[in-house]
Structure formats: C-alpha cells, structure tokens
Amino acid sequence: IVEFNALSPLGTPLNDFFNAEFDEPFRKFLSENKFDVVHFQHLYGLSANWLKIAKEAGVKVVLKIDDFWFFCVQNHLYTGYGNYCTGIKSFDECADCFAIGKAIDKQQLSNVISIRTKILKEAFEYPDLIHTPSYFALSKHKDYGFENDNFKVIRTGIKPFINETPKKSANRKIRISYIG
Secondary structure (H helix, E strand, O other): OOOOOOOOOOOOOOOOOOOHHHHHHHHHHHHHOOOOEEEEOOOOOOOOHHHHHHHHOOOEEEEEOOOOOOOOOOOOOEOOOOOEOOOOOOHHHHHHHHHOOOOOOHHHHHHHHHHHHHHHHHHOOOOOEEEEOOHHHHHHHHHOOOOOOOEEEOOOOOOOOOOOOOOOOOOOOOOOOOOO
C-alpha cells in the first residue's frame, strides 16, 4: 500500500487534481512494479498527470467515473446551496458556486477552474477504457467536452436474484459476499 494524501480542510480546486509533487513517486512506483493494467477509481486529491504517466509506462489505463468531478468542482452537480445544478454556464458561475461560505477570491478561483478543466480534458484522452455505470454520467461528460472513444457504460454489480434467495435451514448458514 502506498498512500498519497493532498487533501486538506483548506483545499482548493487546484489541489484536488494537480499535485505534481506526486508524479515522480508514482512514476517510480510504476517502474518498480511491472503492472499490466492500472485502474484508477478516482484522481481526487492526486494528480491528473498520473493517467499520462501510466500510459507512458506502457500499461493499460482504466478509469472509473462514478461522479462528475472531472467537470464539477462540487463533484455531484449540486450548488453550494445544495440545489441541483442544471448545467455549467461559465467558470465564473462555478467559482461563485464553490466559493459559497468560503473566503476565496472568486476571479482567481474562476481562472483555476478554467485551467483545471483544460488539464482534465487532456487527461481524459489517455485511458484505454473509461467506464461508468450510468448513461447519464456518460452523456453529461460528453456534454461538457470530456471525450474518449473508449468511454463506455458498464453496469455495476450483478442482477438481483429476487425470489431466488436460498432458504435458510436449521443446519445451513446463508453466506453473502460483498466485493467492492
């Protein structure tokens, strides 16, 4: 286990995706371990450069998308007030949303969000496979310019076995496995 943690209570949209000081340790980690595939569950608090670094190391790169972090600094398309966001209209609007209740320079934040978007769009091109369990997530990412020909919907989990649950008898335990 190798731990990287850049998140802090004072975190900004800059250190949620760009921590270049992690790039060289990650490159070293890949060179010391001959992986065939690197699967990224998320890049939050790490470095967007890792997708490119893994690709350059000659491994297959897989990325899972479970939220809207790539284009929403709030991650889940909710405003700072807790309302559903109907869509990104400008970086200034995103800065206003993120800055609610924080002492942050909104113009500087808007510039950071613009840079963040550009870097994350470029990073989105590197994975050999991007998967999400949701057609909604797929379409929203495409709506905001996050394109990759290998972006696919792959449903999570297994089909429920309704009415097929084994009956417990006096001498038999029911065993349930959770894999995640």
